[in-house]
């Protein structure tokens with residue numbers, strides 16, 4: 603499932619983030635790439651330990667926690683501390699797949715990447731190219747979202763970033779280990795959750811059907827979740 607979630611950050615938060623990270627020192631993006639991806643990766647990143655990256659990574663994590671849509675779609679067990687990247691002057695990231703396991707710096711945790719996420723930080727009118735292209739069962743989908751919006755997609759997908767031929771594309775990116783490892787099972791839970799929300803919006807919280815369906819949702823999570 604590929605899902606766009608609007609307005610994870612407010613316009614004021616995006617502006618403050620862009621000002622802070624724009625003034626920070628950037629390094630070659632190959633720092634976090636595996637062997638295959640290093641060969642096709644051409645961008646800049648904030649160093650993982652940089653105070654600006656950590657501070658804004660925490661702000662992004664807070665924002666994700668407040669997003670009912672993100673929580674429902676990702677059912678996160680662990681979220682990787684968000685990183686930040688920058689593409690300009692024709693830079694791109696060729697077709698690759700993200701590493702399956704990501705150690706989290708300063709901890710003993712090795713996160714399994716079930717979902718990949720990109721939070722767009724630049725106004726799409728200010729740059730050309732830079733689409734995130736994700737290959738899934740329905741073909742290749744090109745994603746270029748307003749600043750502050752997030753795309754979530756299965757980390758098992760081949761993907762690339764088209765060359766940025768004008769302007770600058772800033773983004774935050776990270777991975778989620780979901781409580782529900784299987785993408786199909788997670789998508790079913792998301793659909794069921796949305797159907798329950800629609801039912802409740804029309805008929806209210808207290809109907810017998812709302813209670814039963816909510817029970818089925820939780821019992822499926824109980825059956826499938828790893829925590």
Ligand code: NI
Nearest residue numbers: 698699700761
């Ligand atoms: Ni990637």
